[in-house]
Amino acid sequence: MPSLPLWLSNTRSLIGFTLLIFIVGAALLAPVLAPHDPNEQDLINMLLPPFWVEGSDAAFPLGTDSLGRDILSRLLYGARVAMTVAIFATLGATLLGAFLAHLAGYFGGWVDWLIGRIIDVWLSFPPVVLSLILMVGLGAGLWNVILAIVLVDWTRFCRVLRSEVMVVRRRDYVSAARLLGFSHVRTITREILPATLPLLITLMALEMGIAVVVEAILSFAGMSVGNEVPAWGQMIADARQDVYNAPSTLILPSFAVFVTVFAFNILGDGLRRSLDTRLTQTERA
Amino acid sequence: MSLLSVNGVSVAFANALGTFTVLDKLTFELQPGKVLGLVGESGAGKSMIGRTIAQLLPNRFHVTEGDLRFDGRDMLKTGAAEQRALLGRDIAFIPQEPLAALDPVLTIGQQIREHLDHIGRGAGRRPERDWRKVAIEALDAVHLHDPAGVLDKYPHQLSGGMCQRILIAMAFLSQPKLLIADEPTTALDVSVQARIVGLIGDMQRRHGTAVIFITHDLRLAREICDDVLVLYAGKQVEFGPASEVFERPGHPYTRALQLAIPPAAGEHRGLFTLPDRMPGLMSLKQMGGCRFAPRCPLAEARCHEVPPPDVTVGPGHRALCHKPEATPGIAPPPALEHRHRDPDAQLLFRARDVSRHYITRARLFRKPDTFPAVRSASLDLAEGEFLGIVGESGSGKSTLARLLVGLEGTSGGTMELLGRDVSGMDRGTAAFRRENVQMVFQDPQSALNPRRRVGEIVTQAMEVMNGSRADRATRAAELLQEIGLSPEMAQRYPSQMSGGQKQRVNIARALCTVPRLLIADEIVSGLDVSVQAQLLELLLHLRRERAMSIILISHDLSVVRYLCDRVLVMYRGEVVEQGEVDAVFANPQADYTRKLLAAMPGEGAPAAEKFAAEEAFA
Numbered sequence: 001m002p003s004l005p006l007w008l009s010n011t012r013s014l015i016g017f018t019l020l021i022f023i024v025g026a027a028l029l030a031p032v033l034a035p036h037d038p039n040e041q042d043l044i045n046m047l048l049p050p051f052w053v054e055g056s057d058a059a060f061p062l063g064t065d066s067l068g069r070d071i072l073s074r075l076l077y078g079a080r081v082a083m084t085v086a087i088f089a090t091l092g093a094t095l096l097g098a099f100l101a102h103l104a105g106y107f108g109g110w111v112d113w114l115i116g117r118i119i120d121v122w123l124s125f126p127p128v129v130l131s132l133i134l135m136v137g138l139g140a141g142l143w144n145v146i147l148a149i150v151l152v153d154w155t156r157f158c159r160v161l162r163s164e165v166m167v168v169r170r171r172d173y174v175s176a177a178r179l180l181g182f183s184h185v186r187t188i189t190r191e192i193l194p195a196t197l198p199l200l201i202t203l204m205a206l207e208m209g210i211a212v213v214v215e216a217i218l219s220f221a222g223m224s225v226g227n228e229v230p231a232w233g234q235m236i237a238d239a240r241q242d243v244y245n246a247p248s249t250l251i252l253p254s255f256a257v258f259v260t261v262f263a264f265n266i267l268g269d270g271l272r273r274s275l276d277t278r279l280t281q282t283e284r285a
Numbered sequence: 286m287s288l289l290s291v292n293g294v295s296v297a298f299a300n301a302l303g304t305f306t307v308l309d310k311l312t313f314e315l316q317p318g319k320v321l322g323l324v325g326e327s328g329a330g331k332s333m334i335g336r337t338i339a340q341l342l343p344n345r346f347h348v349t350e351g352d353l354r355f356d357g358r359d360m361l362k363t364g365a366a367e368q369r370a371l372l373g374r375d376i377a378f379i380p381q382e383p384l385a386a387l388d389p390v391l392t393i394g395q396q397i398r399e400h401l402d403h404i405g406r407g408a409g410r411r412p413e414r415d416w417r418k419v420a421i422e423a424l425d426a427v428h429l430h431d432p433a434g435v436l437d438k439y440p441h442q443l444s445g446g447m448c449q450r451i452l453i454a455m456a457f458l459s460q461p462k463l464l465i466a467d468e469p470t471t472a473l474d475v476s477v478q479a480r481i482v483g484l485i486g487d488m489q490r491r492h493g494t495a496v497i498f499i500t501h502d503l504r505l506a507r508e509i510c511d512d513v514l515v516l517y518a519g520k521q522v523e524f525g526p527a528s529e530v531f532e533r534p535g536h537p538y539t540r541a542l543q544l545a546i547p548p549a550a551g552e553h554r555g556l557f558t559l560p561d562r563m564p565g566l567m568s569l570k571q572m573g574g575c576r577f578a579p580r581c582p583l584a585e586a587r588c589h590e591v592p593p594p595d596v597t598v599g600p601g602h603r604a605l606c607h608k609p610e611a612t613p614g615i616a617p618p619p620a621l622e623h624r625h626r627d628p629d630a631q632l633l634f635r636a637r638d639v640s641r642h643y644i645t646r647a648r649l650f651r652k653p654d655t656f657p658a659v660r661s662a663s664l665d666l667a668e669g670e671f672l673g674i675v676g677e678s679g680s681g682k683s684t685l686a687r688l689l690v691g692l693e694g695t696s697g698g699t700m701e702l703l704g705r706d707v708s709g710m711d712r713g714t715a716a717f718r719r720e721n722v723q724m725v726f727q728d729p730q731s732a733l734n735p736r737r738r739v740g741e742i743v744t745q746a747m748e749v750m751n752g753s754r755a756d757r758a759t760r761a762a763e764l765l766q767e768i769g770l771s772p773e774m775a776q777r778y779p780s781q782m783s784g785g786q787k788q789r790v791n792i793a794r795a796l797c798t799v800p801r802l803l804i805a806d807e808i809v810s811g812l813d814v815s816v817q818a819q820l821l822e823l824l825l826h827l828r829r830e831r832a833m834s835i836i837l838i839s840h841d842l843s844v845v846r847y848l849c850d851r852v853l854v855m856y857r858g859e860v861v862e863q864g865e866v867d868a869v870f871a872n873p874q875a876d877y878t879r880k881l882l883a884a885m886p887g888e889g890a891p892a893a894e895k896f897a898a899e900e901a902f903a
C-alpha cells in the first residue's frame with residue numbers, strides 16, 4: 001500500500017484510526033445525525049427497546065431510557081464530551097509531562113533530581129484517590145475533569161519520556177549539535193524531540209483511551225458535566241435501576257466506551273509497532 | 286583425516302530479481318586442532334562461510350552445489366534435528382556482538398544453565414548444586430573475577446570484554462570439535478583483544494579444538510592462525526599456510542591489504558590505498574573476468590574478460606589470479622615525510638594541569654565521592670601539528686577530548702587557544718572555541734542523526750547562522766567534494782551509507798566552519814583496513830589543503846605512528862609519556878608505554894604471553 005503514510009500501513013493502526021474517524025465524525029455531526037434532541041423527554045415512549053427487539057419504534061432506533069430520551073441521540077452527543085476530554089486532557093498532560101521530561105532528561109543534574117522528586121511525591125498518591133481529591137477540590141464540570149486528568153496523568157508521560165530523552169541525549173549527534181553552536185532550546189527541539197516523538201505519539205493515543213474511561217467514571221459519579229449535557233458515564237449511571245427490564249440502556253453506552261478505548265489502544269499499539277520498526281530500520285540498517 | 290572438508294561449495298541468495306551467488310566454489314580443509322583464519326573486507330562473505338558450515342543460513346540463502354563434510358558426516362544431507370544437536374555441542378559459535386548474543390532478560394547463570402541443558406550436561410541430569418559448580422569452573426577457566434557473583438548478573442551489567450569471556454566459556458563447555466569465532470575482538474581495544482585472543486588460543490590448545498577465526502585484522506590472523514583463507518566478493522582468492530600467505534602473498538588483493546596497514550615498527554612507508562569498494566552482490570553477475578580487476582593494480586585486458594585460474598603458488602598455497610608471480614612487485618607509496626617540530630610554528634593550543642572528576646556518589650553535607658577520569662593533563666599543540674593520544678579504553682582519552690573542545694567543563698587547570706584563555710564555559714569563550722576547534726565523534730552510528738539528510742548534517746553549523754537553503758546546498762556540495770563523496774550523496778540518509786562513508790560525513794560536518802584544530806576520537810577503529818587507509822589519506826589531504834592541526838585519539842598505535850608527529854600516552858587518567866612519535870616508539874620511557882607497544886598484534890611474543898590473562902579487566 002504505497003499511498004498510505006508509513007504510520008498507517010499497519011493493520012492495527014488502520015483499524016484504530018478508522019474506528020476513531022467514525023467516533024469523531026459522530027461527535028462532530030451529532031446535531032445533524034441525531035434524530036431527536038438528546039434531552040427531549042417523551043414520557044409516552046419510555047424504555048423502548050432497540051430495533052432488533054420486538055416492540056421497538058422506528059423513530060427511536062436504539063430505544064429510549066427511563067425518561068423517554070432517545071438513546072441514539074444521547075450516544076452521539078455523549079461522544080462529544082468523550083472526545084473533548086480525550087483531546088484536551090491528553091494535550092494538557094502531554095504538554096506538561098513532555099516539557100518536564102525533556103528538561104529533566106536533557107539537563108540532568110539538579111533539574112532532573114527536582115523533577116524526579118516531584119514525580120515520586122505525585123505517584124505516592126493512588127491515581128484514583130488523587131483524582132477524587134482534585135474533583136472535590138475543583139468541583140464538577142467538564143473543564144475541571146480535564147484539569148484533573150492532566151494533573152494526575154502528566155507523570156505517566158514524564159517518567160517514560162524522561163528515560164527516552166536520556167538515551168537520545170547520550171547520542172553523539174546531540175553533542176555535535178551543541179558544538180556547532182545550537183542553543184539548548186534548538187538542540188532539544190531539532191535533535192531530541194524528533195527522536196522522542198514516536199514514543200510521545202504512542203503515549204498520547206493510549207492516554208486518550210485512559211481519559212475516556214476516567215471521564216466515564218467521573219460522569220458516572222456525577223462529577224463531570226451537568227445533567228443537561230449527555231455523557232456516556234451518566235447514561236450508565238441512569239440505566240442502573242432499569243438494568244433488568246431494559247439491559248440495552250446500560251449495554252449501549254458501555255459498549256460506546258469500550259469501542260472508543262479499544263480504538264485508541266489498538267491505534268497506539270499499531271503506532272508503536274510501525275514507528276519502532278521505522279526506527280530500527282533507520283538507526284540500524 | 287581432516288575435520289572439515291569443503292569442496293566446491295557455492296551459496297546463493299534468491300529474491301524477486303533473480304538468484305545471486307554469495308559464495309562461489311569454496312574449496313578448503315581444516316585439520317583437527319588447527320586454526321583457520323578467514324580474512325577479507327566486510328561484506329566479502331566471511332560470516333556467511335561460518336553460517337554455511339554451521340548450517341545456519343538466513344532465509345532465502347541456500348547451498349547450490351558442492352560437498353561439505355564435518356567429522357566424516359555429509360552436512361548437506363543431515364536432518365534439521367541432527368544439525369541442531371551438533372550445533373552447540375560439536376560446533377560452537379562465538380558471535381561478533383557479545384551483548385547481542387546474550388539474552389538481556391536472563392542472568393548469566395540462567396543462560397549457562399540453559400546451555401548446559403541443551404548440550405545434555407545440565408540440570409536435567411545433575412543436582413542443582415552441580416550446574417553451579419560446572420558454571421563457576423567454566424568462568425574461572427576464562428579468568429573472570431568472582432565467577433559466582435557473575436552468575437547472578439545480567440549482561441548489561443558487564444563490560445564487552447567480560448561478556449566475550451562468558452561466551453568463550455560457554456563455547457568450550459561442550460568441548461566442541463570446531464569453534465567458529467566471528468570477529469570476536471573487533472569491538473574491543475588492543476589490550477583486551479590480546480587477552481581474549483590469548484584465551485581462545487589457550488582453550489583451543491587445552492581441548493584440541495579446531496578453530497575458524499573470522500577477522501578483518503590481518504596482523505591478528507598472522508599471529509594466531511595455522512592456515513588462512515582470503516575472501517573477496519564471495520570468492521576464495523587465496524588459501525594456504527599463514528606463514529606462506531603473509532610472507533609470500535600470491536594474490537594482489539592480499540598484498541594490497543597488507544600494504545594498507547601502517548607498519549607498527551621498522552621502516553616507515555606509505556599506505557597502499559585500494560580505490561573504491563568491493564562490488565556488491567547485484568553487480569557481480571555482470572563481471573565476466575576477475576572480480577578484483579576494477580581495483581587491482583596489476584589488472585590487464587584479459588583480467589576483465591577471462592576468469593582467473595586457481596594457481597598453486599607454493600606448498601599447499603593457492604591463489605586465484607592470472608599472474609600471481611607479479612604480486613610481489615606491488616610497491617607501497619613512499620613514506621610520509623615525518624616532520625619535526627617547527628620551532629617557529631605558532632602555538633595553537635595549550636593545556637596546563639587539566640583535570641576532570643566525575644561525581645560517583647553525591648552526599649548531603651559531605652564531600653561527594655569522585656572519580657578522576659583525567660588527572661593533571663598538560664599539552665602543547667603547534668599550528669599544523671598532528672598529535673596522537675593513545676591508551677586503553679577507560680584511560681580518559683575521550684574525556685580529555687571532551688574537555689579540550691569544551692563539551693564538558695574542567696575540574697581544574699587552564700587552557701589557552703591562540704593565546705586566549707578558554708578555561709571558562711561562558712558564551713563568548715564557547716563561540717570562540719567553536720570557530721576554531723571541532724570534533725569528529727567515534728561512532729558514526731551515534732554521531733549522525735538518522736532523521737537528517739547528509740546535506741543537512743554537513744551544513745548543520747549554518748543552521749544557527751540562518752544560512753539560506755541555496756547557500757547550504759552549495760556548501761554541502763563543496764564539503765562532500767572535499768571529503769571525497771559525490772554531491773548526490775547529500776540527498777541520502779545516514780542509514781543508506783557504508784561505515785566509511787558515514788565517517789566521511791562525520792568529518793565533513795566538523796569541517797563546515799573551517800576550524801583550525803580537529804579532534805578525532807577513534808575515527809578509524811572497527812573499519813576495514815582499506816577504508817582506514819582511505820580515511821587516513823583524507824586526513825593528510827586536509828592537512829595539506831587547510832594547514833589544520835589534528836588531535837587523533839586511537840587505540841591503534843600503528844595508525845598514530847603513521848599519521849602523527851607527536852604522541853601522548855594516557856593511563857588511568859594520567860599522561861604517562863609524551864614526545865615525538867619515533868622517539869617514543871623506538872625508546873619508550875614509561876612502563877605502560879612498553880606494555881602497550883608489546884600488545885600490538887604482529888609484534889614480538891605471541892598474544893597469550895603479552896598480557897597475563899589473569900590481569901583484572903578494566
Ligand SMILES: Nc1ncnc2c1ncn2[C@@H]1O[C@H](COP(=O)(O)OP(=O)(O)O)[C@@H](O)[C@H]1O
Nearest residue numbers: 643656658676677678679680681682683684685
Ligand atoms: N559521565 C561519567 N560519569 C562517571 N564516569 C565516567 C563518565 N564518563 C567517563 N567516565 C569514566 O572515565 C574514564 C575514562 O573514560 P573515557 O574518557 O571514555 O576513556 P577512553 O576514551 O580512553 O575509552 C572511564 O573509567 C569511564 O568509566
Ligand code: SF4
Nearest residue numbers: 575578581588606607
Ligand atoms: S587476475 Fe588480474 S585483476 Fe585479478 S587479481 Fe590477478 S592480476 Fe589482478
Ligand SMILES: [Mg+2]
Nearest residue numbers: 678682683807
Ligand atoms: Mg573512547
